[in-house]
Amino acid sequence: MKMEIKTLGILGGGQLGRMSALAASKLGIRTHIFCPEENCPASQVTDAFTQANYEDFNALKIFADSVDFISYEFENIPLETVEFLQKHKPVYPDSRILEVSQNRLKEKKFLNESGIKTALWAPAEKPEDIIETLNRWNVSDCIVKTTRFGYDGKGQIKHNDKDDVLSSWMKLQTEEAVIESIVEFLYECSIIVARDVFGNCETFPVTLNRHVNHILSESIAPAPISKEQSDLATAMGKKLAEAVGLVGVLALELFVTKDGELIANEIAPRTHNSGHWTMDGCNVSQFEQHVRAVCGMPIVKPVQHTPVTMHNLIGGDVKKVPEYLKRPDACVHLYGKMEAREGRKMGHVNILKLQEK
Numbered sequence: 001m002k003m004e005i006k007t008l009g010i011l012g013g014g015q016l017g018r019m020s021a022l023a024a025s026k027l028g029i030r031t032h033i034f035c036p037e038e039n040c041p042a043s044q045v046t047d048a049f050t051q052a053n054y055e056d057f058n059a060l061k062i063f064a065d066s067v068d069f070i071s072y073e074f075e076n077i078p079l080e081t082v083e084f085l086q087k088h089k090p091v092y093p094d095s096r097i098l099e100v101s102q103n104r105l106k107e108k109k110f111l112n113e114s115g116i117k118t119a120l121w122a123p124a125e126k127p128e129d130i131i132e133t134l135n136r137w138n139v140s141d142c143i144v145k146t147t148r149f150g151y152d153g154k155g156q157i158k159h160n161d162k163d164d165v166l167s168s169w170m171k172l173q174t175e176e177a178v179i180e181s182i183v184e185f186l187y188e189c190s191i192i193v194a195r196d197v198f199g200n201c202e203t204f205p206v207t208l209n210r211h212v213n214h215i216l217s218e219s220i221a222p223a224p225i226s227k228e229q230s231d232l233a234t235a236m237g238k239k240l241a242e243a244v245g246l247v248g249v250l251a252l253e254l255f256v257t258k259d260g261e262l263i264a265n266e267i268a269p270r271t272h273n274s275g276h277w278t279m280d281g282c283n284v285s286q287f288e289q290h291v292r293a294v295c296g297m298p299i300v301k302p303v304q305h306t307p308v309t310m311h312n313l314i315g316g317d318v319k320k321v322p323e324y325l326k327r328p329d330a331c332v333h334l335y336g337k338m339e340a341r342e343g344r345k346m347g348h349v350n351i352l353k354l355q356e357k
């Protein structure tokens with residue numbers, strides 16, 4: 001019997017693309033990475049690599065012709081690129097959810113329309129809108145975020161009514177922003193949901209996330225939250241996936257308040273840093289689940305077999321690797337980045353809570 005070998009094209013060459021390519025390889029699927037930077041983490045583990053800009057439509061057409069399915073590893077891919085590729089090959093998740101997640105105003109609106117609670121929010125086009133909103137909400141503080149290209153706390157400021165509103169606005173360097181009420185949260189959590197072309201929809205156990213300087217530092221799975229909260233987070237994730245007809249993996253970031261309420265913060269229509277623990281703690285990883293879904297295979301029900309704490313290796317944290325390598329409970333994942341710059345995600349370690357026999 002002859003096996004047909006399929007190829008998955010991935011836009012973006014970072015660590016998420018790298019770990020997706022490795023998961024694809026496990027399933028006998030080839031990968032072709034398309035990325036503007038040379039020697040990116042994914043280029044080191046892929047079958048084919050195109051170095052070109054996302055606006056290079058000739059290169060995109062050649063790329064599309066060489067693959068069977070297309071996905072992307074981050075949400076700041078130009079929408080036109082995905083819409084162009086969709087005319088040639090199946091691209092998952094499709095451009096609808098990409099468009100929503102690229103703009104915080106559209107994202108908040110979409111979440112609320114899907115019946116999912118967010119912080120209070122209001123659009124802002126000029127500094128005075130911040131003052132007007134603080135007065136209307138009768139509060140003295142808020143967070144102002146650029147509508148586009150924000151990640152790891154970039155593109156956002158905290159504003160107090162004693163601050164100079166013009167200088168707050170100038171720091172953002174934007175023409176369009178979203179003002180959010182400050183959520184007094186106990187924890188930050190995330191839920192990762194996968195949905196396939198057959199309509200199967202599954203979630204991973206909820207993860208608790210700790211950030212340092214706005215960058216994810218540690219994830220604990222399962223999150224030490226109540227069954228009701230975990231069920232609610234799961235229902236929210238599934239509701240979103242169904243609402244957008246998701247094919248692939250999507251992460252929903254949530255705040256857990258002291259009253260036990262769950263408030264949605266952000267959607268990422270892709271695999272997520274807070275799901276890296278699944279590589280060693282579950283029967284199926286978020287990357288495998290994603291590859292299965294976008295390549296037209298069925299996803300499976302994730303079952304966590306081991307409690308895990310994931311530590312990101314950021315910048316100089318790579319110095320700890322030799323110690324981690326000696327530990328039987330530490331699963332080390334490095335992304336092949338040559339330079340350990342401050343704030344740069346170099347790898348992660350999944351610490352397993354192993355049972356003594």
Ligand code: AMP
Pocket residue numbers: 119143150151152153154156180181182183184188211214265266
């Ligand atoms: P974001 O860029 O939206 O993911 O926000 C980065 C981090 O800022 C989050 O992980 C939170 O720690 C914090 N943050 C964002 N929005 C809010 C909010 N409305 N209230 C309180 N903290 C927030």
